[in-house]
Each structure stands twice: as C-alpha cells, then as structure tokens.
Amino acid sequence: MRIALLDDYQNVALSCAPWGNLPPECQVVAFADHEKDEDRLVARLADFDAVGRVRERTLFPRRVLERLPRLKLLLATGLRNDRSIDLPAAADLGITVCSTTSHSxxxxxxxxxxxxxxxxxxxxxxxxxxxxxxxxxxxxxxxxxxxxxxxxxxxxxxxxxxxxxxxxxxxxxxxxxxxxxxxxxxxxxxxxxxxxxxxxxxxxxxxxxxxxxxxxxxxxxxxxxxxxxxxxxxxxxxxxxxxxxxxxxxxxxxxxxxxxxxxxxxxxxxxxxxxxxxxxTPHIGYVIRENYELYYGETVENIQAFLAGRPIRVLGPDGKIRT
Missing domain, CATH: 3.40.50.720 (NAD(P)-binding Rossmann-like Domain)
Structure with a gap:
C-alpha cells in the first residue's frame, strides 16, 4: 500500500506517529506543499492507495474522487469532514473514509x-x-x-x-x-x-x-x-x-x-x-503537537484496521463515525 500524507506544512507528519508499526510493504510519502490545482492534485495522487489529510486543507469532491480509481482509503482527521469530502460519492465509489478524534x-x-x-x-x-x-x-x-x-x-x-x-x-x-x-x-x-x-x-x-x-x-x-x-x-x-x-x-x-x-x-x-x-494567523487553531500526535497516531491505527479487514472510525455518508 502506498500512502500519501497531504499538506504537511511543517514537515512533522512522519515524526508525530509510529509509522514503523505498519507492515513493511507500506510506503508513506509526505507532501509539505499544498496543491490547489485539481489536475495536478489528481496526478500527484494517481499512484496512491490511501490518502491522509489534515482537517479540510484539501477538498475531495466527487469529481476528484472519480479520477482516482486506485484510491481505496481516505484518511480524514478531526470531527467535521462532511462539507469537505463528498462522503456519498466515496461510498458509491467503494472508498472507505476513516477519521480521528480531536482536541478542541x-x-x-x-x-x-x-x-x-x-x-x-x-x-x-x-x-x-x-x-x-x-x-x-x-x-x-x-x-x-x-x-x-x-x-x-x-x-x-x-x-x-x-x-x-x-x-x-x-x-x-x-x-x-x-x-x-x-x-x-x-x-x-x-x-x-x-x-x-x-x-x-x-x-x-x-x-x-x-x-x-x-x-x-x-x-x-x-x-x-x-x-x-x-x-x-x-x-x-x-x-x-x-x-x-x-x-x-x-x-x-x-x-x-x-x-x-x-x-x-x-x-x-x-x-x-x-x-x-x-x-x-495561518489557521493554527488546532495546530499543536498534541493534536498532530492524535491525528497521525489514530491514522496509523485506521490503516492497520483497514489492512486487517476490520476498518475503524469509519465515516458514513452523513459524516458520523460508524465504528
């Protein structure tokens, strides 16, 4: 599994979680820049099986999800994702969407x-x-x-x-x-x-x-x-x-x-x-180490559960966590 981590502005994603706990065949790639152009975003993510994002920094409407046929797991963070990810579209396309908890x-x-x-x-x-x-x-x-x-x-x-x-x-x-x-x-x-x-x-x-x-x-x-x-x-x-x-x-x-x-x-x-x-200020309300360790730590757990065939913290089409 190839996993992309988006919008890692501070280059800290790989140091905030035990990524080494994932199976050796998992490759995790972090991107520090934000890609606003949809065509370039799709090109960047075309070869990834899973994509992780921090809050709503990158949007995933239906038109983007439909252009990512390899994508099987979308790893959201935080408690509100229904306005920035087209969750019904993800369900239609067979993409599992998992999220995490968050400190307010x-x-x-x-x-x-x-x-x-x-x-x-x-x-x-x-x-x-x-x-x-x-x-x-x-x-x-x-x-x-x-x-x-x-x-x-x-x-x-x-x-x-x-x-x-x-x-x-x-x-x-x-x-x-x-x-x-x-x-x-x-x-x-x-x-x-x-x-x-x-x-x-x-x-x-x-x-x-x-x-x-x-x-x-x-x-x-x-x-x-x-x-x-x-x-x-x-x-x-x-x-x-x-x-x-x-x-x-x-x-x-x-x-x-x-x-x-x-x-x-x-x-x-x-x-x-x-x-x-x-x-x-540059949208730093939630940006503290404690939240990032929570986001990425639970993301690792979400990937492990998905690979085991028992996904956890799955978001339904209504944006609520099902399991």
Missing amino acids: FPTVEVTWAMILSLFRGIHHEVASVRNGGWQVQLGSAVRGKTLGILGLGTMGIPVAQVGQAFGMKLIAWSPNLTQHRAGPHGVEAVSKEELFARSDAITIHMPESERSVGVVGAPEIARMKKSAFLINTSRMPLIDEDAMIAALRAGRIGGAGLDVYNDEPLPRDHPYRHLPNVLA
Missing part, C-alpha cells in the same frame, strides 16, 4: 490570544520593538468590557469561562439559545441585533452549515461599535467577507482577528496580509 481546546487558546492581542495591540508593539521602536499605541483593558459569543457550545462555553476570569460581561446568541441554557455559564442570552450593538468584541464559535453561512452579514457589521473587534476562529464563510473588508478599510470597526479564510493558504496579495487593523 487549542482553538479556545488561539481565540483568547487574539482577543488579548487586539485589545492591547500586542502584535503592533512586538512589530515596533523588532523594528527598533518602542510604544506606539494606547491599549484597552478587557476587564469590564462586553464579549459577544456567537455559538455557546463546545468552543463558546470555555471561551466564556475565560472571559469570566478576566471580569468581562458575557452575552451570547445562536438560533436556538435560551437564557435557561446560557445562565448556568454566567452568560446572558440576547438577540442577534443586541449582541452586535453591545459587544466590544465578538467571537464566532458556530460550525459551518447551510444555516450558519453568512450569519455575520453587512447589517450585523453595521451595528458594531466603531471600536469593536470581530474574531473568527471558526470558518470564514460564516462572515460576509466583502462587507467585513469594506468595514475594516473604512475604519468602521476596530479590527479583526482571523485564523480561517475562504482561500487557504492565504494568497500573497490578500488584504488581510496588509490591513493594519487585522491580526491574521
């Missing part, structure tokens, strides 16, 4: 790194020191400020817990959120309109779905305070990107902290690389 707390940590950096201007101050300067702006405390949370769930609740420790006022909205559910976490459930109008920082923690795409549109951004920050460590399609960029360019909001993008890796000429009120 690293994204909470990155969210708070962004909130604190935006309020205190840490990224600007660091850049000033590196360039030979000194203090360049007046920051603001988070204590006493209002943090608005879109999605009070697996991510939103621990984000709120940290906000409580910092002495912030916490408000939240999601389509089905009630005060009965929000209250035990020290959070006030409010309307979507009120959240955008009251918050000094807004952080998004909703999964991407048909209902959530565009949940932050031009009307919501227009309600934000001129000093307020918008933080997105979830998925970029949840925001009307054109409306946000226009607001950032015009200084109608204080700034944005972004870890996710519609086009990844982010193009060199993208505004997020140059706008002074944007703190942009």
